[in-house]
Amino acid sequence: MMLSVIIKRTFVPGGFPIKYIDEIFKAIDLLNVDSKYVPREGQENLMLDIGEAMQGEAVLMAEAGVGIGKSFAYLIPGLIRSKRLKKPLIVSSSSIQLTEQLVGDIEAVSQILSTNFTYVVGKGRTNYLCYARYKSGNKHKDLTDILTLQEEWKTGFIKPMEKKKWCVDNCLFNQCEYRNSCDFYNMRQNLKPRYTSSVDCIIVNHNLLVEDLKKKVKLHQPGLIQEGHSIVLDEAHKFEDIVRDAFNIKINIKMVKRMERAIKDLEFDLGLNLKTMRLLTEFLEDFNRELIKIYAIEGKYILGNRLDIKELMSMKFKDMNLLLAKFNTMKSELRYLDFKDSKEKVYDELDEMIGTIIDYFESIGPEVSVYWAIYEKIFDVNGLALCSAPKEINKIIYELLFENQKSIILTSATLGGNVPINSAINQNRAYYEYQTQALGLPESTIYSTPQKSPYNYEENTLVYLPSMDIDVREDSMSNDIANEIIQLANIMDGRTLILFTSKKQMESVYGGMLLRKDTFTWKLLKQEDNGSVNRLREEFSSQKAVLLSTGAFWEGINIKGPELSCLIVVKLPYPVPDPVIKYKASTNPLVHEAEMMIKLKQGTGRLIRSEMDLGIIAILDHRIKAKKYILQSLPFRNVTEEISVVKGFVENKMAQYLSEQR
Ligand code: SF4
Structure with missing residues (x-):
């Protein structure tokens, strides 16, 4: 039965010789005779669907039920491809657990196929402890404390607030005295093209991938992903939210304070500019007072929720226009500022922060953004952030990913469902309809039959x-x-x-x-x-x-x-x-x-x-x-x-x- 399922497949001719699919069949045979693994029809079907999509340089959406072993199903065809084409497979996921599991899985696939597959791992900056940040906030503490914190970080026992406080924010890179023992710095070095071009697999998380794609598309900087790479987005159901977060423009008091410090440090028209910063602080304080009135009854339960501020904003257009004009002036004036070479980083940071404020105010009003307020500390202006993100995230994903890259596999245990829809489209496509729209998938996407969990x-x-x-x-x-x-x-x-x-x-x-x-x-x-x-x-x-x-x-x-x-x-x-x-x-x-x-x-x-x-x-x-x-x-x-x-x-x-x- 299982054999007939496999033999009936027709293969799309692509950039590969037909031997590529033969190699996947051979890998399946090796997997099936290995006593450590249980043969699973769903896994084999998925592996062949992915192999065909990689061979045909196609976008594939594939749901894999719990326990299918989907990481093997994409690693085997992906790693074979990367060895043949000498172009690394990029695997992106959203959780640390999966990232760690993938490292073990690549080593297991290396053993099964008797081939040494090499890899590098990179995660977003919030997953790393910044020694410099910790030291600047704990001047009296020594390295032993950092090592304890590092251990808690690695075991996942660290408290979320601690993590947020000491994670990488603004890295000093080569100017940092701790860089040689810093995991973040070393990770960034390992992800430079001169290293990644010779590995078989680059494991990243969605945050890092999106950060990289954003730089590549917006700033035209070379990124991790090059032409001909094959990408697997595991836990693809999380991707839309992660892209929205990456494009979220945020203003808060912490940023205001950093700007004030930079203005003083650069001696940048102190009287005028500190007055503008005061106006922005008052704007945020005013917002905080209004939000307290609206949400007092719900109290602490609104922490972390995206709060609707559309009506409040509509009453503040005059204030916002005034602030926008002032920050535009500040940005123009900054161009003519004379500053010492040693202050270049401060200057760049201030320039970027002014740009963020202008972007924020410009995004409010026109129908291109959705905006909200969020509290990290309840009803405290220091824990309030005003946020704005583009509405059409699907178009951004298309631009970042599908417009330039051909071979992309999107997978997860939860990509579709029997949501009742009236649709004339084919059954598989209908099953994935919601994610198809949310992720901006191209018309040419292939939809794999959802593979059910093998559990009874x-x-x-x-x-x-x-x-x-x-x-x-x-x-x-x-x-x-x-x-x-x-x-x-x-x-x-x-x-x-x-x-x-x-x-x-x-x-x-x-x-x-x-x-x-x-x-x-x-x-x-x-x-x-x-x-x-x-x-x-x-x-x-x-x-x-x-x-x-x-x-x-x-x-x-x-x-x-x-x-x-x-x-x-x-x-x-x-x-x-x-x-x-x-x-x-x-x-x-x-x-x-x-x-x-x-x-x-x-x-x-x-x-x-x-x-x-x-x-x-x-x-x-x-x-x-x-x-x-x-x-x-x-x-x-x-x-x-x-x-x-x-x-x-x-x-x-x-x-x-x-x-x-x-
Ligand atoms: S290299 Fe960057 S991330 Fe690492 S400790 Fe220094 S500033 Fe922090």
Whole structure:
């Protein structure tokens, strides 16, 4: 059966001799006889689809279910291609875990194919600790402290705020005394064309790739990607957001302070320019006061959300025009400033920051941008940023990527879904319709048949939808939600991860559970704002625990075995209708359902992480019963509304499995 699937393929003649595909077949044979690997039809199909696309220099979109082994499916054809053409394969992903896994996978592929494939790894600047920045903020501390911090950084145990504080911001490069022991500096050296031209694979994350593409397209600087390179975008469903972030123009008080320091340092018409900076500070302070009035009731729960400021902005056009005129004047005057050679970096930075402010004010008003405010510290002007990003991110992606590059593979476990659409286009294309639009894919894109996960969901999982309809959108339902969770977690004896879409609801349910703490014996954990996700994951896995979580736990958490045997989705993860989502919905009616499906598939994908895993999925949001296509898009097939059936499944099917927990 499997052989006939493969033999029936027709190959597109491209820039390769037909032997290229033969080599992929040979690699599949080698993989199949290696006792360390389980043959998977989905992986082989995907590998051949990717090989054909690489041979035909085409853009391919391919969804690969959890456990397919998609990294082997693109590394094998990609690395064979890179050896043949002497052009490195570029693999970009969005998570550190995947980047690290890819390093191991390349070494494994080298062994299987008895070929030494070489690689370099690069990540975006926020993934590296800057020694110089740390030292300037901790003058009294010595190198031992930095080494401890570096260790926490590498294990992922570092707290998010610490990471933000000490990550690379403005690198001094060759002028930095710490450069020889700096991972960021060394990474940038390794990514120079004279090194990358001789490696077989360049592993990067999306942030670095986008930063590089942006420089290449906007500043016409040579980048990582050269003509003839083949690119794989893994976790491609994240790419649109990462491009939006990269093009987001942001102004905040931190920037104002840096500008003031630079103006003083350059002695640049101090009286006039510091007065202009004061006006900008007042503009931000005024905004902060107005936002407090609007969002006071929601309090800390708006942290990190994109807040709608369209109406507020419309009342401030006069102030903005005044500021725009003043910063335009400042920029012109700066051109004629005499400054010492030693101040060149300060001058360039100031010039860039003035440009950012002008770009920001120019972007407000015309219908080309979407804009919002965001708080990092609640209702504190020092933690407020005003942001603006282009509306049509798909056109930018097209310009950055598809216009100049031919061989591009986009893959992920969540690229499509059975979102109901009226479309005359072919079935595969319809399945990927949302991402096709969001990522600006060219007409010539090939759509691979989605490859299903090889795991036996039918035998190994049970979906529980409570028979009593709880309106999980209502604040007053927190106690009912807490009761459902406790009931399920008691059946599972802990081992339960709960995914919330809002911190407010999570805290309210947590409060309800604490009131009933005499009804359970497992450890109750809750994700905290500034806690390390890795540390919390370890704490959860090391005991019988129930973890209430949001955000990061919906994606990228990999807990195999009985430690995680029950996953509860409280509310279907429809996106918050913030300015970006509102704009997207105005141009693409699929947005709400499609974004929800991507997140739901990612979230529920946390439960079964290997062939051996068994588990219960509970979805408390009763809307799922009316929208049949949601469950049809998920791999689970056994569904019950009876808690007694859940109990029976756990006692009969899972007892032995659960007893294996250390
Ligand atoms: S080389 Fe750059 S990133 Fe590294 S420590 Fe120095 S300034 Fe920081």
